[in-house]
Amino acid sequence: MSGQLVTWDYLVFALYIIIVSCYGYWIYKKRRHTETENAKDFFLAEGSLTWWAIGASIIASNISAEQFIGMSGDGFFAGIAVAVYEWVGAAALILVAVFFMPIYIKNRIFTMPQFLTMRYNEQVALIMSIFWIFLYVFVNLTSILYLGALAINGLLGGFYFHEIMVVLALFAIIITLGGMKVIGYTDAIQVAVLIIGGLATTYMALLVVSENFGFGKDIYAGFKVLLNEAPDHFHLMFKKPQVDAPQDYVDKYLILPAFGMYAAGQWISNLNYWGCNQYITQRALGADLKTARTGILFASLLKILMPIIVLLPGIIAFVLYNKGLLPAMDGTNKDSAYSAILTFLPAGLKGMAVAALTAAIVASLAGKANSISTIFTLDIYKKYIHKDASERTMVKTGRWAVLIAMLLSVSFTWNDLLGISGEGGYTFVQKYSSFISPGVFATFLLGMFWKRTSGTAAIAGILTGFLASIFFNQLAVKIFGPETWLYSAFLNRDGVYEIPFFICLGWSFLTTVIVMVIISLYAPKVSKKAFILDKSMFKLEPSSIILSVTVILLLAVLYIRFW
Numbered sequence: 170m171s172g173q174l175v176t177w178d179y180l181v182f183a184l185y186i187i188i189v190s191c192y193g194y195w196i197y198k199k200r201r202h203t204e205t206e207n208a209k210d211f212f213l214a215e216g217s218l219t220w221w222a223i224g225a226s227i228i229a230s231n232i233s234a235e236q237f238i239g240m241s242g243d244g245f246f247a248g249i250a251v252a253v254y255e256w257v258g259a260a261a262l263i264l265v266a267v268f269f270m271p272i273y274i275k276n277r278i279f280t281m282p283q284f285l286t287m288r289y290n291e292q293v294a295l296i297m298s299i300f301w302i303f304l305y306v307f308v309n310l311t312s313i314l315y316l317g318a319l320a321i322n323g324l325l326g327g328f329y330f331h332e333i334m335v336v337l338a339l340f341a342i343i344i345t346l347g348g349m350k351v352i353g354y355t356d357a358i359q360v361a362v363l364i365i366g367g368l369a370t371t372y373m374a375l376l377v378v379s380e381n382f383g384f385g386k387d388i389y390a391g392f393k394v395l396l397n398e399a400p401d402h403f404h405l406m407f408k409k410p411q412v413d414a415p416q417d418y419v420d421k422y423l424i425l426p427a428f429g430m431y432a433a434g435q436w437i438s439n440l441n442y443w444g445c446n447q448y449i450t451q452r453a454l455g456a457d458l459k460t461a462r463t464g465i466l467f468a469s470l471l472k473i474l475m476p477i478i479v480l481l482p483g484i485i486a487f488v489l490y491n492k493g494l495l496p497a498m499d500g501t502n503k504d505s506a507y508s509a510i511l512t513f514l515p516a517g518l519k520g521m522a523v524a525a526l527t528a529a530i531v532a533s534l535a536g537k538a539n540s541i542s543t544i545f546t547l548d549i550y551k552k553y554i555h556k557d558a559s560e561r562t563m564v565k566t567g568r569w570a571v572l573i574a575m576l577l578s579v580s581f582t583w584n585d586l587l588g589i590s591g592e593g594g595y596t597f598v599q600k601y602s603s604f605i606s607p608g609v610f611a612t613f614l615l616g617m618f619w620k621r622t623s624g625t626a627a628i629a630g631i632l633t634g635f636l637a638s639i640f641f642n643q644l645a646v647k648i649f650g651p652e653t654w655l656y657s658a659f660l661n662r663d664g665v666y667e668i669p670f671f672i673c674l675g676w677s678f679l680t681t682v683i684v685m686v687i688i689s690l691y692a693p694k695v696s697k698k699a700f701i702l703d704k705s706m707f708k709l710e711p712s713s714i715i716l717s718v719t720v721i722l723l724l725a726v727l728y729i730r731f732w
Contacts, residue, residue, distance in 0.1 A: 174325065178520030185524035189358055189531075190343075223453050223464025225360040226536070228471045230449060231258075232363060233533030236479040237526050238316040239598070241510075242503035244483025245490075247421045248402025249731055251483075252476040253435055256724055261439035262469035263717050266462045269444040271706035272617050274458045281447045282548035288616040288698050289624040291552070296631055297612075298548045300605050301447060302574075305541050307587065308601045310534060310578035314338060315589045316504065317530035318582075321523060323497075323508035334582060337527070338575045341534035345542070345571045360471075360532075366525025367478030369518055370511065374485045377513045381494050391485075398488045405731050410659060419659045426669035434671030437678045438603060441610035447540040459710055466716035473723050482510045534575075541574045542567040603670055604642070607677035608634020615685055620699035623692035626685040634681040641673035 174182075218226070243251040278284045281301070282294040318334040325333070375391035382398075384390035396403055407422045414422075426434075443449055453461035486506035489495040498509040511522050546567040551558055558566070581587055589597050608631040615622040615630075641656070646666045651658035655676060658666040709717070 174519060174523070175516045177517040178523065181517050181520030182524050182527070185362060185521075185528070186340075189528070218456060218460075218464075220456075220460045220463035220467060223456060223461065224467030224471065226532075227449055227453075227465065227468040228475075229360045229363070229529070229532035230536030231468075231472075231533070232360075232475060232479065233313045233317070233529045236475065237367075237529055238320045238504050238507050239312075240476075240479045241483035241486070241507035242505075243424070244402075244480040245487045245506040246417075246483075246503045247407075247425060248399065248404065248484055248487075249476070249480065250405050250407060250421070250425045252480055252727075253405065253425065253430065254439075255472050255475045255480075256727060257431075257435045258439045258443065259469045259472035259720055260724060261436065261443050262465055262472065263720060264440060265444040265450075266465040266469070266713070267707060267709065267717070269450075269617070270453060270461050270465065271458060272700055272702070273450065273454060274456075274461060275706060276700060279454050280543055280547055281445060281450070282544060284613070284616075285627070286548075288622075288700065289612075289627040290698075293612070293624060293627045293631065294548060295553070296628065297609065298544050300609075300631070300635075301544055302541055304602065304605060305537050306574050306577050307581060308598060309537050310574065311582045311587055312589050312598050313530055313533055313537075314578055314582045315585060317526065319504065320508040320526060323505060331583065334579060337530055337534065338579050340527075341531045341538060342571060342575055344531065344535045345538045346568050358528075360528075362521075362528040363525040363532075364471075364474070364478065366521045366528075370514065370522045370525070371477055371481050371485075373514050373518065374482055374510050378485055378488060381489070381492070395484055395488055398491070399484060402484050402487060403731055405728065409657065416660075416662060420662055423659060423661060423667055423669050426671055429669065429675065430671035433675030433678060434603075434673075437610050437674055438606055438671070441606040441613075442602070445609055445613045447544055459713075462710070462713050463716070466713060466720070469720050470716060473720065473727070479507075482507055486510050538571045538574055542570040545570045603674045603677075604638040605631075605635055607638060607674060607681050608632065611678055611681040611685055615682070615689075617700060618702075619689070620695045621689045621692060622685060622699075623689045623696060624698075626688040626692070629688050630681050630685040633684045634677055637677035637680040638673060641668060641676055642670060645673075 240251055240254070272278075273284070276284075276287060278287065282298045285294040285297055314334050314337060317337055318330050321333050321337075322328075322330040372388060375388040376386050377391075378394050379385060379387045379391035382391075382394045384394070406427050407418070407425055408427055410419045410422050453464055456464070483503075483506045486495060486498055486509055490498045490506075490509075495509055497512045498505060507526075511519055514522055546563050550566050550570075551563060555562065555566075582589075587597075611634060612627045612630045616627065645653075645656065645668060646658045649655075651666045656668045656672050658668045661667045
């Protein structure tokens, strides 16, 4: 693809960089003048984020290159069914706000390993701290850098992949070094940019569809063209493939296995991601319960909007490509769909779209880097390496952790050592995150709501979840064959039998829960470290009820229309 940006695009993009940088620096200087530099303020911005900043920061950390590039790519390939990640995520956020946050905030929990220490023991916390750091560095940071650099590089002519990767990493480092308060408030700008730029991109792309199919400039006509030209891309469920099903359909089912993913896998994945994930919950953990809940429910509302921004362009690319109207699209790589759509945008707006993409990438990188820093400093360095570390020393250590984490991620992404391009960006993140999510979610869920769960059961659960994931993903078919009462495996594009990873996730979680329950039955009926729960903790304010019901009704309308 030849270079696509012109002077106006560079000016708009430069303006975005200047605004975010200046605002972030102002927040940083203001904090330095009014507050002492302490660890909790640096890592958590305790008590200083408003509900809208919490909600915006959650979305900014979540919506990144995996969504803009990976989800658009999966939208090109599979269609609206990919929206399940966003829409089940919106429902999961309601459950997190109502049931998880009261427990965290009442017990003054600031990190996920701290939860595990308080509820179980330090061994459980240490094991999970190491798991989380590896996951954030080698799955999350690497995929964001790779996909982000891939997309922006396409717009700059295809010759600057490594340079772009380094610039993205440096920009994220600069924001992260300012601490959680800088991240939280700059994220509000980042979300505004990514939503405005993302909606503008979808709007212009629909106009292109409408014009090319002879309906003039009419976005509604453009959307109707999509419905008519790609009807298979507007169903939320893929039925189980028959023996003679084409390979494309089988591949879609492998990543989105119909009712099976709704029965267990999607809920486990989403509740683990939104409720037991440091770089998501961290935004709300320093606030009071009402502020935290409102912020999370605001994020839930924004999640419903995200498929329009990150998924619909992929379907648009599919329709245009099939009609020979998208020369910039590389048909062999679905992850090039979003950057191909950007080529239709006029001067200036293209710069806004690149700014939106960059905002999503940088905000997500900064959020994950800050969480790596928080877990390493508070849950490993302070506890096991330097127990007497001062506040200033912990902040310095946190900053060094950011630099090292980003350096590692750039090193592994440089030549795509992890094979992100082969898996497809979004599938790569979901698949490899699912190796630890069964054990983590089971440990948190039983720890919160079953007083008998023991520390021994927690350790066994974390290890069982990981081993069960390996078994179902890698070994089950070789041992039991492709068809059993537990699962159905299908030949993937490489000619290898594969169980849909959401089905693997569900069985891994169930196996983990059974193991934990059996072990806990040999423990006292009430653990000495069990949390004390009462109904008043889960009582909702009227505003929270209104937000929750609004989200549920919107989801009901979407599922009724596109089921």
